[in-house]
Amino acid sequence: MSVTKNKSLTEKIADYSISFFIYSVAIWLFNAISNWLVNSQSGFDGGILYGPYTPFYAFLIMGVMSIYNLIKKYGKKKEINPTPILLILISLTVFMIAENFGCVILEKITGEMPWSYSNKVLNINGKICWENTIFLIIFELICVYIVQPFFNKKFRRLWLSARIILAMTVVAVMVTDIICTFMK
Secondary structure: OOOOOOOOOOHHHHHHHHHHHHHHHHHHHHHHHHHHHHHHOOOOOOOOOOOOOOOOHHHHHHHHHHHHHHHHHHHHHHHHHHOHHHHHHHHHHHHHHHHHHHHHHHHHHHHHOOOOOOOOOOOEEOOEEEHHHHHHHHHHHOOOOOOHHHHHHHHHOOHHHHHHHHHHHHHHHHHHHHHHHHHH
């Protein structure tokens, strides 16, 4: 994620929170539509939370974006060229490792496996599948090269107070949902 140097901490937190929410909802929506079209599953089941978002994947998307931007910023000194191929390799590594550990951790917390790719071709212990990983990589490429530049250019023209109120609202909604989900 690209953030200019002269932004206040409040502005940075607001922008990150809004981006996080946008990616959470977008990836939930893409996943739900994909399940509906590809697997003929009715309904929009896309996560363990009540709301239409998947913060786990948004966290991964933003984490990979941050790693990639650090490489863009500091890699030129060490002759590391930040290409889409490098972004794909970073995404592949982060997504597969995180999805495996995320599934294990959620399984320990909730007592049940939060997702299972056992019926998918080329799955690894039902926790990781190539279909999902490729989907996430494509989503990451769209976010890095299209969505975030658009967000940086257009959305940040809103008044800071409006962005802060929006950020506080989305954080409150997601935190409430997380509390309600794990207290059931």
